[in-house]
Amino acid sequence: MSTADPAFPAPALSADPALAGPAQAGPVLVAPVRRSPARAWLRLFGAELRLVFWRKRNLLLLAVTALFPVIIGIALRVAAPHSRGGGNGPGATFFNQLAGNGVFLAFIALSTLLILVLPVVVAVVAGDSVAGEAGYGTLRYLLAVPAGRSRLLAVKLAVIVVFGLCATVIVSAVSLAVGAGLFPIGPVTLLSGSTVPLADGLLRVLFVTLYVAAAMAALGAIGLAISTLTEHAIGAIAAIAILVVTSEVVDQVPQLAAIGPYLPTHWWLSFDSILRAPVDTSTLLKGLLSFGVYLVLFGSFAWARFTSADVTS
Amino acid sequence: MTAVSSTALTKRFRGGQLAVDHIDLRVPDGSVYGFLGPNGSGKTTTIRMLLGLAFPTSGQAELLGVPMPGGANQVLHRVGSLVEGPAFYPFLSGRDNLARYDAADRTADARTADLRIAAALDRVGLLAAARKRYRHYSLGMKQRLAIAAGLLRPRELIILDEPTNGLDPQGTREVRALIRQIAADGTTVFVSSHLLAEVEQVCTHVGVMRTGRLVFQGALAELRRTGAARVTVQTADAEGAVKVFATLGLADTQAGPDEASAVLGDAEPERVCAELVHAGIGVRGFSVAAPSLEDLFVGLTGEGFDVDG
Numbered sequence: 001m002s003t004a005d006p007a008f009p010a011p012a013l014s015a016d017p018a019l020a021g022p023a024q025a026g027p028v029l030v031a032p033v034r035r036s037p038a039r040a041w042l043r044l045f046g047a048e049l050r051l052v053f054w055r056k057r058n059l060l061l062l063a064v065t066a067l068f069p070v071i072i073g074i075a076l077r078v079a080a081p082h083s084r085g086g087g088n089g090p091g092a093t094f095f096n097q098l099a100g101n102g103v104f105l106a107f108i109a110l111s112t113l114l115i116l117v118l119p120v121v122v123a124v125v126a127g128d129s130v131a132g133e134a135g136y137g138t139l140r141y142l143l144a145v146p147a148g149r150s151r152l153l154a155v156k157l158a159v160i161v162v163f164g165l166c167a168t169v170i171v172s173a174v175s176l177a178v179g180a181g182l183f184p185i186g187p188v189t190l191l192s193g194s195t196v197p198l199a200d201g202l203l204r205v206l207f208v209t210l211y212v213a214a215a216m217a218a219l220g221a222i223g224l225a226i227s228t229l230t231e232h233a234i235g236a237i238a239a240i241a242i243l244v245v246t247s248e249v250v251d252q253v254p255q256l257a258a259i260g261p262y263l264p265t266h267w268w269l270s271f272d273s274i275l276r277a278p279v280d281t282s283t284l285l286k287g288l289l290s291f292g293v294y295l296v297l298f299g300s301f302a303w304a305r306f307t308s309a310d311v312t313s
Numbered sequence: 314m315t316a317v318s319s320t321a322l323t324k325r326f327r328g329g330q331l332a333v334d335h336i337d338l339r340v341p342d343g344s345v346y347g348f349l350g351p352n353g354s355g356k357t358t359t360i361r362m363l364l365g366l367a368f369p370t371s372g373q374a375e376l377l378g379v380p381m382p383g384g385a386n387q388v389l390h391r392v393g394s395l396v397e398g399p400a401f402y403p404f405l406s407g408r409d410n411l412a413r414y415d416a417a418d419r420t421a422d423a424r425t426a427d428l429r430i431a432a433a434l435d436r437v438g439l440l441a442a443a444r445k446r447y448r449h450y451s452l453g454m455k456q457r458l459a460i461a462a463g464l465l466r467p468r469e470l471i472i473l474d475e476p477t478n479g480l481d482p483q484g485t486r487e488v489r490a491l492i493r494q495i496a497a498d499g500t501t502v503f504v505s506s507h508l509l510a511e512v513e514q515v516c517t518h519v520g521v522m523r524t525g526r527l528v529f530q531g532a533l534a535e536l537r538r539t540g541a542a543r544v545t546v547q548t549a550d551a552e553g554a555v556k557v558f559a560t561l562g563l564a565d566t567q568a569g570p571d572e573a574s575a576v577l578g579d580a581e582p583e584r585v586c587a588e589l590v591h592a593g594i595g596v597r598g599f600s601v602a603a604p605s606l607e608d609l610f611v612g613l614t615g616e617g618f619d620v621d622g
Contacts, residue, residue, distance in 0.1 A: 037419065039423075040419035040420075041419075043416050043423050044416050044417050044419070046416070047412070047413055047416035047417070051402070051405075051413065055404065056404070136400055136401070136402060136403075137397075137398070137399075137400025138400045138401065138402060140361075140364075140366050140396050140397070140400065141394075141396070141400055141414060141462065142414065142417050143364075143365065143366055143385075144364045144365075144366065144389055144392075144394045144396065145389065145390070145414055145417045145418045146365070146385050146386055146389035146390065146417075146418075147417035147418075147419075148385075148386050148419070151419070152417070308368070310361070310366065310367040310368060311361070311366040311367065312361075312367070
């Protein structure tokens, strides 16, 4: 019986620090290659973009988003003579203009999709961002790589913003294409009555698109913050969608008008300020300020939460 | 230097449960350290704290001499890990999954990524399945892919949490062979398991956890030494044998119907046998046996469902 034999030769030897040599013998590979942080950041950003944009579900969402302007355009073309003067809000004004100019399909599509479709598209990606990783368990491995908690969160937010921008640009671009195909295109008559050249009108479409993308970026930050609270992506997505609808409903209640301007959705449709001459910059700036505040506030909340919470998934 | 060390590392969950209770880990450089304990004894929570995934309630931990979790970004790229089972994106191939983790490593060179990924896949025998979606991997393949992720770069330390969980005996053998290879390269391996038998053959050192406390730590040989060898004699005169044991100063004497036993201690078995014969005890059989490692392990951790937590 040699159970008490102290000599356990091979293992005891490998405990010798001298044998730890091989790990250090390959410093060429072991030593961190001094690379610019920006490039490493871009690499993770690229990988994250690929992951989000190659995912079938997300591509399907973008495809559906692109389909909406087509459907709206065809429907309005078919119903054009009867649709004048119906409804209210900025959308209704756009409807009246559409018959005269296809460019307005972009504004109609954006204001229609801003109610639910675009927010849900952003909610899916934002809600999934951290909660999805936690649900798969990949979050613990990303952090053990180490991706860096702050860095990972920053990349996640950047990709959400890019995805929101992409969805918004798709709506505008498809609308312009469909609008040009189904309706006359020419100098644009603004909501304030004056007419500007087509190029000016298209520039305004671009600004409207960027404004809406900014609104979606703010929503994305809220979504990211919610996403850090759970490991159930569906729950986070639903919570964001409910938040949007609640905000929109509360914004419609006259008795609650006092809090209206502070709601996350309040300034979304204010992009019609861009379609006036002169442009109503004070409303636009208030809107952008609101988006900025929400972005910073919820971005900070997400950061505070994500950098201090135990990863238990 | 110690590859992993901790001082009074403690984790209390929000519910008040003490998951890890003041443990002082010392994992020597170049060792294969078996981190043993029943399920729920705090092994995974400890590993999560070592990797900076969970924050300790109190106490300190160091990986390769760098304090955690503060030094995570400085040290974790030198550490490969498998924590609580594999986790990958089911809709990506094995290769793309590894590429995703590699892209997150700010110190990894993108130009060598393809080569390193192929090498890691080859090492765990998954090169042929590299383009297959993770969703279609078998349990063993998933486990091996997780180990491949830990091998994407040359590491100084590999932390493997229950690497043989859910594997068939064949897969278990493969993982053991991999651990041996990794250790042969000079990499320190910290491997947790609830089964001593699975790691016993590859470990040089062990730490044994029981309900959040580290109840033993040291070289495997030291653990063996803690098991006191017993001398047992088969005889018709058990009472007489016990008396002889007593005169020899042996402790913990026991007399059965046809045998007597005692802790051997420093006594020479030859002398014990001679004394028995000299005292006229009819010796039918004589043996000296130490408890198996398994017995020692169970003694430390409690038996089966007796384990609390």
